[in-house]
Amino acid sequence: xxxxxxxxxxxxNRLYDKLKHTHWSREDAALIAPMTLEIATLKKExxxxxxxxxxxxxxxMYGVADFLGDSYMLSKIASEHPAEKIIFxxxxxxxxxxxxxxxxxxxxxxxxxxxxxxxxxxxxxxxxLRKQHPDAGVVCYVNTSAAVKAESDVCCTSANVVNVxxxxxxxxxxxxxxxxxxxxxxxxxxxxxxxxHGTCIVHEMFTVDTIKEIRMQHPGVxxxxxxxxxxxxxxxxxxxxxxxxxxxxxxxxxxxEIMLVTECGITDRVKTEFENKHxxxxxxxxxxxxxxxLRDILVALKNPRPDQIIEIPEDIRLKAKQSLDRMLDIVPKxx
Ligand code: SF4
Numbered sequence: 001x002x003x004x005x006x007x008x009x010x011x012x013n014r015l016y017d018k019l020k021h022t023h024w025s026r027e028d029a030a031l032i033a034p035m036t037l038e039i040a041t042l043k044k045e046x047x048x049x050x051x052x053x054x055x056x057x058x059x060x061m062y063g064v065a066d067f068l069g070d071s072y073m074l075s076k077i078a079s080e081h082p083a084e085k086i087i088f089x090x091x092x093x094x095x096x097x098x099x100x101x102x103x104x105x106x107x108x109x110x111x112x113x114x115x116x117x118x119x120x121x122x123x124x125x126x127x128x129l130r131k132q133h134p135d136a137g138v139v140c141y142v143n144t145s146a147a148v149k150a151e152s153d154v155c156c157t158s159a160n161v162v163n164v165x166x167x168x169x170x171x172x173x174x175x176x177x178x179x180x181x182x183x184x185x186x187x188x189x190x191x192x193x194x195x196x197h198g199t200c201i202v203h204e205m206f207t208v209d210t211i212k213e214i215r216m217q218h219p220g221v222x223x224x225x226x227x228x229x230x231x232x233x234x235x236x237x238x239x240x241x242x243x244x245x246x247x248x249x250x251x252x253x254x255x256x257e258i259m260l261v262t263e264c265g266i267t268d269r270v271k272t273e274f275e276n277k278h279x280x281x282x283x284x285x286x287x288x289x290x291x292x293x294l295r296d297i298l299v300a301l302k303n304p305r306p307d308q309i310i311e312i313p314e315d316i317r318l319k320a321k322q323s324l325d326r327m328l329d330i331v332p333k334x335x
Pocket of ligand 1: 091115116200201202263286288289
């Protein structure tokens, strides 16, 4: 597509206005402007929307996305929005969750990207766990494949995991696949949890030593961690929760200095959306989430590759949806 100099300058200014809070320069903004304009044009022509998980890169979050957020919230938006096509910039299981809720829509994930948590467990593993613990219910974290959701009794998110587990009728609950989140939840519930060995490779690497060091260097700092971190980290921070919980906390906190013990995309969001906050400490990059580039979104819009199109066999989709529906029966719709 050809754009006029005026259109390109206007787009460069729009992009730079957002991206300047991160590591992007005006030259970077000018380089991507033709692509973001083309994506915007195709999106409109095709009645498509672009959803970006908060761990995506700033050019995607602020250059082309219509909605930003965490996986389940974005899947809900996809199902309620009148768009016919959903470009979900995230990892495969998140695209599947959107497809479970929106079977009539075309759902595309621009790059083939897994997730260490979702890939740690298979349907056969869940069946074996059920055989070993016949009296236990099965709760799966949303970071699982559609097939594993279909094998579980109820799904949960990091924001509602404790409510869901507490509401299970059994005294024993198999919680899959996140071992570290399970250990954190075990401290908050009377249920006996049976855990799987999955971990998030991004959150498992944080240690309590880094947190102690940052507290010494920045006495007034507020430190927030994702509940996918290990329990010694969670115990040492000011707030542990989901990405949405962290953003809500920052919005209502008067602390000037914040440390985010999570993926770097959240740091980019805070720098862009809370200009008065100063981020200290280091974040960590998710190699799966960072696989998507603007050119992959263009391919998905122009001529999608088979691996970009999310398909789920209908019997699995229906069973996986039941596990999501049961979650909504237990917790308020906005959690
Ligand atoms: S941050 Fe962790 S849980 Fe999220 S996609 Fe990456 S590996 Fe999976």
